[in-house]
Amino acid sequence: xxxxxxxxxxxxxxETRVIYGPALRRLHEPLDVWLGGLSIQWALVAALGLFTLxxxxxxxxxxxxxxxxxxxxxxxxxxxxxxxxxxxxxMVIYFLLGR
Amino acid sequence: xxxxxxxxxxxxxxxxxxxMAGVLFIGTFFxxxxxxxxxxxxxxxxxxxxxxxxxxxxxxxxxxxxxxGSGAAYARGIAQANFDxxxxxxxxxxxxxxxxxxxxxxxxxxxxxxxxxxxNAATQVIxxxxxxxxxVANVSMMLWLSxxxxxxxxxxxxxxxxxxxxxxxxxxxxxxxxxxxxxTDVMQLVVMFIGTAALLVLSLWEVGGWSGMQATILAQPxxxxxxxxxxxxxxxxTEYPWTGMVFSLGLVMSTAxxxxxxxxxxxxxxxxxxxxxxxxxxxxxLFKLLIPLLVFVPGMxxxxxxxxxxxxxxxxxxxxNTLLPAGLRGLMFAAFFAALMSSVDSYLNSCVTVFTxxxxxxxxxxxxxxxxxxxxxxxxxxxxxxxxxxxxxxxxPVFGNFQTLYDAIQTLLSLFQGPTLxxxxxxxxxxxxxxxGGLAGLTLGVCLTFFxxxxxxxxxxxxxxxxxxxxxxxxFSLIITVLVSLATPAEPAEKLRGLVYGEVLxxxxxxxxxxxxxxxx
Numbered sequence: 001x002x003x004x005x006x007x008x009x010x011x012x013x014x015e016t017r018v019i020y021g022p023a024l025r026r027l028h029e030p031l032d033v034w035l036g037g038l039s040i041q042w043a044l045v046a047a048l049g050l051f052t053l054x055x056x057x058x059x060x061x062x063x064x065x066x067x068x069x070x071x072x073x074x075x076x077x078x079x080x081x082x083x084x085x086x087x088x089x090x091m092v093i094y095f096l097l098g099r
Numbered sequence: 100x101x102x103x104x105x106x107x108x109x110x111x112x113x114x115x116x117x118x119m120a121g122v123l124f125i126g127t128f129f130x131x132x133x134x135x136x137x138x139x140x141x142x143x144x145x146x147x148x149x150x151x152x153x154x155x156x157x158x159x160x161x162x163x164x165x166x167x168g169s170g171a172a173y174a175r176g177i178a179q180a181n182f183d184x185x186x187x188x189x190x191x192x193x194x195x196x197x198x199x200x201x202x203x204x205x206x207x208x209x210x211x212x213x214x215x216x217x218x219n220a221a222t223q224v225i226x227x228x229x230x231x232x233x234x235v236a237n238v239s240m241m242l243w244l245s246x247x248x249x250x251x252x253x254x255x256x257x258x259x260x261x262x263x264x265x266x267x268x269x270x271x272x273x274x275x276x277x278x279x280x281x282x283t284d285v286m287q288l289v290v291m292f293i294g295t296a297a298l299l300v301l302s303l304w305e306v307g308g309w310s311g312m313q314a315t316i317l318a319q320p321x322x323x324x325x326x327x328x329x330x331x332x333x334x335x336x337t338e339y340p341w342t343g344m345v346f347s348l349g350l351v352m353s354t355a356x357x358x359x360x361x362x363x364x365x366x367x368x369x370x371x372x373x374x375x376x377x378x379x380x381x382x383x384x385l386f387k388l389l390i391p392l393l394v395f396v397p398g399m400x401x402x403x404x405x406x407x408x409x410x411x412x413x414x415x416x417x418x419x420n421t422l423l424p425a426g427l428r429g430l431m432f433a434a435f436f437a438a439l440m441s442s443v444d445s446y447l448n449s450c451v452t453v454f455t456x457x458x459x460x461x462x463x464x465x466x467x468x469x470x471x472x473x474x475x476x477x478x479x480x481x482x483x484x485x486x487x488x489x490x491x492x493x494x495x496p497v498f499g500n501f502q503t504l505y506d507a508i509q510t511l512l513s514l515f516q517g518p519t520l521x522x523x524x525x526x527x528x529x530x531x532x533x534x535x536g537g538l539a540g541l542t543l544g545v546c547l548t549f550f551x552x553x554x555x556x557x558x559x560x561x562x563x564x565x566x567x568x569x570x571x572x573x574x575f576s577l578i579i580t581v582l583v584s585l586a587t588p589a590e591p592a593e594k595l596r597g598l599v600y601g602e603v604l605x606x607x608x609x610x611x612x613x614x615x616x617x618x619x620x
Contacts (some may be wrong), residue, residue, distance in 0.1 A: 013553050020550075021557030032560050035333040035342050043330035044343035047185060050349055054189030061196060067144075069372030079377055083192050086384045091190050092402040093388075097472075099176060 044098045051091045058083040112253070118290060118433040119267060122283050122440065126271020129279040136476025139276035140208065140452045142369035144283055151379025154284035154366045156386040157291060157438070158445035160394070161241065165438050167296070169398030170412035176326035176399060178339045180326075180391035184329075185344055188355035191384035194367075195377040199220045203239030205371050210359050211457040215596050217526040218537030220461065226349045226541065227457035229515070230361065234450045237493040241443045243498035245503025248435060249392040253508055257496060265492040268444050273484045283373050283461060287437035293394035294427075294434025298415070301422045302400035315403040326399075335560050351565075351573045353515035361449040361526070387472060447585045449489075512550070516546025517572030527600050536584030544576030579618075 058080050066079040075081070110216065154255050159611040172179040203441065207213045211230065215223025246260030270385040292392050316322055325331055330341040355379070357363055367612070370376035401414035408417060419431050522540045525532040548568055555564040596602065602609045 011158070016550070016553045017555070021554050024558040028558055032333070037114040040330060040332055040341070043345065046341070046345045047330060047349070048183070050189060050345060054192050058192060058196065066196070066377070067374065069374035072130060077374070079195070079374070079381060082378065082381045085382055086388070089388055090173060090184055090217060093184065097327065098326070
């Protein structure tokens with residue numbers, strides 16, 4: 001059973017890759033060439049941009065929405081502050097190690 | 100690992116056994132609070148944010164991550180950390196502020212349940228069935244890993260290891276339900292963090308801190324600065340290219356994981372308030388920040404200490420063997436076992452929830468015309484936990500024979516991420532999405548994912564082809580859902596009431612309707 005199943009899976013994978021691989025590779029290649037030509041600085045911009053957008057989006061939420069169900073209305077219960085405090089160390093790490 | 104085994108002292112064994120007994124005691128303690136199915140599946144909706152956050156992290160980080168994650172960091176460097184950093188945030192924020200309030204107010208307990216209400220029963224049953232198969236297989240696989248671990252540490256036979264783990268996890272999961280699972284997870288996280296923190300401090304001390312580690316590793320042959328870079332170029336042969344990390348992992352895979360993974364969402368839905376649910380999810384994002392430091396940096400330090408390991412996965416065992424004194428070594432093994440048990444109990448509880456809510460409940464209602472009672476649901480949940488655990492334990496040794504099956508399970512688990520996220524987003528935010536559209540998007544998307552996974556690096560430039568597969572399958576499923584929806588008649592407004600985002604969050608009439616639906620009216 002073990003040998004039979006392994007042999008079937010291996011044959012199926014090999015045949016599929018030979019038949020469809022080259023055609024789909026040609027489709028994907030132009031994108032790979034373009035992305036491969038971008039400077040690594042764009043990677044940093046994209047990663048930091050993602051965190052920044054998330055941070056801006058969080059502050060567009062109403063305070064009443066993020067405080068629903070909170071035991072009290074103290075400022076530290078504001079989850080927008082929590083989200084920002086979580087995002088900042090991630091941004092620092094990517095700024096330092098992403099370059 | 101065998102070398103490590105031979106160096107365990109009496110105090111190490113004492114710590115391991117005490118830890119196991121402690122988990123069992125805390126877990127069974129919560130049985131006294133379980134009286135209904137709501138208590139069992141959602142911890143009576145009484146969980147505080149800190150327990151939810153800690154439980155999410157420890158359910159996510161399994162023993163496999165500790166060993167293979169640090170092994171991958173040993174081989175490839177800090178880029179491995181992307182899976183816990185950009186692979187967690189901003190996804191936890193999307194889960195906390197978009198999906199959780201929606202699930203919470205719509206009264207949804209499981210992801211397939213939402214798919215059933217929004218699309219149709221076929222989508223619910225297909226998604227629930229496949230999800231169940233993979234979750235049970237995952238529990239089996241983790242039980243097998245546990246058996247291997249106990250065999251190496253305590254010399255037990257694999258069968259003994261499987262059944263001892265199953266009995267310990269089973270006792271508190273069966274009696275205490277989600278509350279027991281979450282509270283033992285909290286203890287397990289603390290043990291895991293203490294054990295791995297000890298390893299981090301001692302390994303960095305050994306290599307002269309971060310700068311010492313950097314200098315030693317960069318002096319090694321064929322080593323480049325890329326080992327210490329999070330974002331790597333998009334190019335042929337790059338294991339973790341930045342495009343895959345930012346666009347696929349950061350946007351699609353992580354979001355799908357945090358909003359579509361039953362084991363993750365269930366903890367948050369057991370919160371005592373909506374605020375606790377959201378806060379728990381964000382709190383998990385804070386803990387995820389620490390995982391690479393505790394797990395991956397020791398793997399990199401192992402590279403500085405011994406660059407010639409036979410396998411990268413030996414990184415942590417080697418450090419444990421060479422750096423940790425007696426006592427701490429036992430704690431590290433307890434941490435490893437904690438990572439294992441916390442994943443087994445979480446998936447087990449989620450399996451039972453999905454089976455009861457999405458499969459059994461439908462059959463029961465069809466034949467009796469009413470919903471399962473609270474007490475009947477509790478006993479069904481307990482019985483199913485036993486049945487699933489026995490089945491998973493009996494099947495666990497299979498994973499000792501099928502290396503390819505193990506790999507296949509890991510790949511197949513990732514098949515749903517893109518398609519599930521696509522149909523969830525379309526269903527929640529687009530009124531025009533229809534039942535047939537969702538069904539087609541989900542099934543064809545999974546088919547495409549399977550196909551692209553087979554093609555792998557024959558099409559995509561990275562050896563980690565799944566990064567691209569998840570990205571493209573998400574867009575493919577979304578397009579299919581849109582096209583088929585537009586080609587089929589729109590759903591009646593009454594069916595969509597309480598299922599579309601804006602209504603669920605803002606309309607008080609809709610809230611009354613949702614409560615009536617939850618009560619089976």
